[in-house]
Amino acid sequence: DTEVTQTPKHLVMGMTNKKSLKCEQHMGHRAMYWYKQKAKKPPELMFVYSYEKLSINESVPSRFSPECPNSSLLNLHLHALQPEDSALYLCASSQDLGSGASGNTIYFGEGSWLTVV
Amino acid sequence: LAKTTQPISMDSYEGQEVNITCSHNNIATNDYITWYQQFPSQGPRFIIQGYKTKVTNEVASLFIPADRKSSTLSLPRVSLSDTAVYYCLVGGSGGYNKLIFGAGTRLAVHP
Numbered sequence: 705d706t707e708v709t710q711t712p713k714h715l716v717m718g719m720t721n722k723k724s725l726k727c728e729q730h731m732g733h734r735a736m737y738w739y740k741q742k743a744k745k746p747p748e749l750m751f752v753y754s755y756e757k758l759s760i761n762e763s764v765p766s767r768f769s770p771e772c773p774n775s776s777l778l779n780l781h782l783h784a785l786q787p788e789d790s791a792l793y794l795c796a797s798s799q800d801l802g803s804g805a806s807g808n809t810i811y812f813g814e815g816s817w818l819t820v821v
Numbered sequence: 822l823a824k825t826t827q828p829i830s831m832d833s834y835e836g837q838e839v840n841i842t843c844s845h846n847n848i849a850t851n852d853y854i855t856w857y858q859q860f861p862s863q864g865p866r867f868i869i870q871g872y873k874t875k876v877t878n879e880v881a882s883l884f885i886p887a888d889r890k891s892s893t894l895s896l897p898r899v900s901l902s903d904t905a906v907y908y909c910l911v912g913g914s915g916g917y918n919k920l921i922f923g924a925g926t927r928l929a930v931h932p
Contacts, residue, residue, distance in 0.1 A: 707863075746908060746922035747865065794864050808912075809855065810920055812864035 707731050710795050712732040716819045725816045727795030735801040736778040739794040754801040763821035783819045825909045825923040832929050839896040841926050844907030846890050852912035854892045859906045904930045
């Protein structure tokens with residue numbers, strides 16, 4: 705079972721709404737990630753946080769705003785989204801932001817299904 | 822970043838061994854190879870990780886040749902519940918754990 709918890713599991717929002725996705729992990733990991741996954745496509749990296757600071761932004765539109773209040777929590781604030789933003793949003797964490805060379809495994813949550821209407 | 826290439830889909834039958842090969846020709850010296858399994862509507866689940874030779878755990882084995890330009894995930898005696906998408910990833914460069922997913926392999930296990 706995953707130790708990365710995401711809420712809500714499902715979210716429906718209008719294009720003018722403001723909502724947030726939340727993610728929590730209690731594994732003591734210092735790196736956290738947001739991925740976006742469309743149906744029948746692989747997950748796409750959006751943001752990476754390391755020690756509560758944004759390290760990587762994969763040119764994500766500003767209508768997606770990440771926040772890392774502390775080392776256990778990661779939020780994704782949503783505003784003025786478009787229907788094409790409907791997808792599964794995955795949160796993940798790893799021990800730190802080392803390269804794959806260190807065997808730094810990334811663990812994923814179950815995701816939050818977002819539908820923009 | 823090392824790009825990975827896998828077969829788009831595979832079919833197997835219950836009780837058979839399944840081998841999924843991933844090509845990663847430009848893998849960096851320090852990169853590890855990690856495999857994930859994903860069921861519909863769920864997050865990817867870590868299966869196995871290795872650097873060279875062979876790694877085995879309670880779920881699968883991972884074979885990595887000496888040149889490390891490919892790797893093979895071996896699932897022994899698959900069951901219907903192993904029907905899923907399997908992703909092969911290699912570590913990112915520049916000191917960042919920037920794992921990028923390839924297209925993955927859709928494995929269908931039939932009765």
